[in-house]
Amino acid sequence: METDSVRVESSLWIGNKRYRAFLSGWYFSWTEIDERNREKKTISVPVSEVIGVKEGRVEIQPQKKVEDTDLDFTLFYVKRNSKGKGIRVPWSLGRTQFCCPSRGVRDQWITQLRTALKTHSPSRPHRLLVFINPFGGKKRGKQIFHSLVAPLFELAGISSHVVVTERANQARDYILKKDLTGFDGVICVGGDGMFSELLHGVIGRTQQEAGVSEHDPTVMLQPCDLHIGIIPAGSTDCVCFTTMGINDPVTSTLHIIIGDSQPLDVCSVHYQSTLVRYFVSMVGYGFYGDVLAESERHRWMGPLRYDYSGCMVYLCNRSYPGQVQSALSKERLFPHFNSSSSLYSANVSQYSSELEGEWVTIEGRFKCISLTCMSSSCPRSPKGLSPSAHLADGTADLILVREANPLGFLTYLHRHTNTQDQFDLPFVEVYRVKAVRFSLPPGEGEEEEEEEEEEEEDVLEDPEKLCCSNIAGHSQQHLAERKERGNVAMSRVKRPGFVCGPCCTKPRSVSVWNCDGEILPHTEISCRVHGQLVRLFARGIEDSTKP
Ligand SMILES: CCCCCCCCCCCCC/C=C/[C@@H](O)[C@H](CO)NC(=O)CCCCCCCCCCCCCCC
Ligand SMILES: Nc1ncnc2c1ncn2[C@@H]1O[C@H](COP(=O)(O)OP(=O)(O)OP(=O)(O)O)[C@@H](O)[C@H]1O
Ligand SMILES: [Ca+2]
Incomplete structure (x- = not known):
């Protein structure tokens, strides 16, 4: 030798x-x-x-x-x-x-x-903290970890501390409170909901340690050093699919072992001066909010609940009024700026020193409003909500789908699944943005809604006041379900979050926000992108032409 x-x-x-x-x-x-x-x-x-x-x-x-x-x-x-x-x-x-x-x-x-x-390979992890959601997706989290992931970690000399969760938010709370000395990363075995728990834990812990207030919507958040890894075992696995190009547990495990590092933009959502949540994939109002609210009632269907609820909500053919204000980053993706539009400049001082580009206000009725920090692709939609969005460029894409006829909206949805451009439709606009604020039309505002809370209690006691009360057999059951839900995020949602399916005859004027698969308890929110706030054990999408 x-x-x-x-x-x-x-x-x-x-x-x-x-x-x-x-x-x-x-x-x-x-x-x-x-x-x-x-x-x-x-x-x-x-x-x-x-x-x-x-x-x-x-x-x-x-x-x-x-x-x-x-x-x-x-x-x-x-x-x-x-x-x-x-x-x-x-x-x-x-x-x-x-x-x-x-x-x-x-x-x-x-x-x-x-x-x-x-x-x-100096950046490989040696010790990992692993959270398994035994109930995510098709409930195969534990099996996936023990049969596919653990043997590879052992081979690579990585030791892991495994926590099989017993309740929602256990992983988030563990990361927020426990001693994490010696861990080079945190891993979730589950879906986007489990990833979101790790995201909130890691961001929250980092801000606590740096003494940064997460509630201040103008603050510069401290970037997080602890890497997050995702072993896909959920229903949509959107974050995994978008950052890897595939949802495959072995591919994810190998990226973790070799210590790949992919920075990721994160968006914070505020209601007044309170942090509501963070997201990396999507916050969506209208169609995606309604689909999520409906799907929560059919969890027992597993991953199929989204297709079923998608059809139901599509058949309801709703659109919602709203006002979107945004700090644009000088880039409007589609249609281009010279075409006619209903934009007008608004004088918004908040953030404006930090966020270049003008603040504009867009009003109208929308089938859906989506804000996505990344392309948000998943097996159902391999190119995603916004195919050219970047993982780590400090911007998000704001997609406005205005009121359209049912066939037009179906064309929009269907184009997510093929190679046609879903933005090349007369009722769709896309902007590359750094911050967004959403408000309801005058009279529908959230503060006014809060004042109506007592009135709402009356409605719960009196089925006749519900929109679907005219349909025999539905109202009592729906009422019971609403009461049962207690105080999950849904309790603040009341009217808007309650989607009765196609049985509803009366149009509703307020929807809910779907924030990375969670329903938000507020409607009038503001969002801000924090460029490269976290790091994943990933490397973006590898060029498949060079195997
Ligand atoms: C004609 C076929 C149309 C197919 C349309 C497919 C559009 C697919 C767009 C996928 C966008 C994924 C966005 C990612 C969201 C995740 O952060 C979040 C957390 O996991 N997932 C969901 O909220 C879960 C939300 C999942 C939403 C699924 C919507 C399914 C719609 C089906 C509509 C069928 C209409 C058929 C009418 C006869
Ligand atoms: N032991 C547990 N019992 C109940 N809920 C849990 C438990 N562990 C985690 N959760 C919660 O379950 C929710 C859904 O889990 P997860 O994201 O893994 O699967 P999913 O919903 O099937 O997939 P996706 O989010 O990709 O659609 C998460 O929001 C998480 O907070
Ligand atoms: Ca981005």
């Missing part, structure tokens, strides 16, 4: 074929040598993508098997597969067993490869 400070080289065997193996700089490569000493195909693995080097002949899939021989070592690394269900190639665990001419050469290879790994 030849070694100098930059290159290690020797002959090795894989099965009965001879190879010339090199470790040089960032790559470990092996080239087949035929009987006439001619070089044939070379395989190269970047050291940064090596998962582990083990003595002997080792297998970990489908079951762990170790044959401890003197001359062999097994290399595990990232392998790009040829096809998968996402918009990029999935990763799997590659494995090659090398046979050396002597035990000394074998031990040298193992030492050199492990040293290279330490030198060239």
